[in-house]
Amino acid sequence: MKITNIEVFELKIPFSTGVKNKVSSNFLKADALDFCLVKIETDTGIIGWGDAFAFHCRRAVAEAINTMIKPHLIGKNPLDVQQINFELQKKLHLFGRYGITIFAISAVDIALWDIVAKHSNLPLCNFLGSVGEKKLPAYASLWRYEDAEAVQDRCQYAKNLGYKYIKLHEVFTSEVKAARNILGDDIPIMVDTNCPWTKDEARQMLNSWEEYSLYWVEEPINPPEDFESLSNLRADTFIPIAAGENACTSFEFKKMFDAEAVDYAQPSVTKVGGITEFKKINHLADTYGVQVMPHSPYFGPGFLATLHLAQSMPNPGLLERFFIDFEAYLYPKEIFTPQDGFFKTPDTIGLGLDPDKDVIKDFAVKTL
Numbered sequence: 235m236k237i238t239n240i241e242v243f244e245l246k247i248p249f250s251t252g253v254k255n256k257v258s259s260n261f262l263k264a265d266a267l268d269f270c271l272v273k274i275e276t277d278t279g280i281i282g283w284g285d286a287f288a289f290h291c292r293r294a295v296a297e298a299i300n301t302m303i304k305p306h307l308i309g310k311n312p313l314d315v316q317q318i319n320f321e322l323q324k325k326l327h328l329f330g331r332y333g334i335t336i337f338a339i340s341a342v343d344i345a346l347w348d349i350v351a352k353h354s355n356l357p358l359c360n361f362l363g364s365v366g367e368k369k370l371p372a373y374a375s376l377w378r379y380e381d382a383e384a385v386q387d388r389c390q391y392a393k394n395l396g397y398k399y400i401k402l403h404e405v406f407t408s409e410v411k412a413a414r415n416i417l418g419d420d421i422p423i424m425v426d427t428n429c430p431w432t433k434d435e436a437r438q439m440l441n442s443w444e445e446y447s448l449y450w451v452e453e454p455i456n457p458p459e460d461f462e463s464l465s466n467l468r469a470d471t472f473i474p475i476a477a478g479e480n481a482c483t484s485f486e487f488k489k490m491f492d493a494e495a496v497d498y499a500q501p502s503v504t505k506v507g508g509i510t511e512f513k514k515i516n517h518l519a520d521t522y523g524v525q526v527m528p529h530s531p532y533f534g535p536g537f538l539a540t541l542h543l544a545q546s547m548p549n550p551g552l553l554e555r556f557f558i559d560f561e562a563y564l565y566p567k568e569i570f571t572p573q574d575g576f577f578k579t580p581d582t583i584g585l586g587l588d589p590d591k592d593v594i595k596d597f598a599v600k601t602l
């Protein structure tokens with residue numbers, strides 16, 4: 235089998251955060267989400283789909299795939315996905331082991347695994363060694379509102395929909411307190427802070443948050459790779475620490491685990507180097523006794539890949555559902571809609587679904 239063509243699709247799909255007439259925070263400011271999809275064609279007619287992390291960096295990632303990766307792949311056998319990933323990482327190492335380059339490799343790797351599983355006539359999770367019958371617990375991952383009323387509104391709504399875990403993206407105590415007040419003690423609450431604080435600021439904040447019985451606090455320290463400070467903070471607080479969405483490759487996760495920096499590791503399949511690298515991180519986390527909680531605020535092939543990977547893990551942890559509503563979805567909305575708090579992995583071959591061609595056409599970004 236040979237790769238005959240690689241095509242990149244850049245999309246921007248408008249979304250709503252669900253709360254009207256509220257000024258949303260400057261952090262994460264956006265009303266449409268960037269997508270960078272990759273379609274890989276082969277001489278057998280089998281087609282694979284992948285996507286790269288593209289929020290606010292869509293153009294750069296697309297260019298990296300087209301100019302840095304595509305020339306290396308035409309003519310290669312897609313069934314050799316792990317070798318291809320290794321060679322791409324080796325060839326492109328001088329452009330950075332974190333960021334755009336690895337995001338681009340991740341997209342191609344996901345598409346190649348889609349082809350491998352389709353070629354084997356199996357759902358990807360079967361190919362990865364799972365029957366695919368696990369119920370995958372979901373959590374609602376709320377937008378950042380910086381508004382206690384809006385947080386309460388969304389918490390209540392998520393609880394009504396059957397979510398059994400809810401994550402905030404907030405940095406002020408007023409919103410954390412408001413969430414706990416409206417949810418009572420029944421629903422575990424996580425708080426994703428997205429790297430705002432020095433280690434001293436983080437210690438003060440987490441000390442003051444201990445009374446809210448948080449399930450984890452995510453990325454409290456800037457910069458994200460300061461694993462030593464994270465480890466010291468973790469030793470100083472009862473609140474479990476989660477991090478990993480800003481780490482690429484298993485080598486970075488090994489450093490994180492060696493430093494005993496986290497209770498929960500959050501690899502992101504569209505960032506770490508794709509399915510190939512995510513599998514390595516899973517094995518590493520097993521060996522170090524660290525629970526993986528996949529980072530998956532995605533709505534394309536990266537989300538499906540996360541479902542299949544989670545199926546293949548003995549203990550899949552909690553899966554993220556970014557709690558925003560789109561004007562259109564690349565797959566039927568049910569895929570992103572947990573039933574009574576649980577996701578279901580598609581049981582058709584490959585990733586299970588190909589993206590909707592009309593949505594790709596309707597929301598394509600015009601590029602020069």
Ligand SMILES: [Mg+2]
Nearest residue numbers: 426452453479
């Ligand atoms: Mg996060």
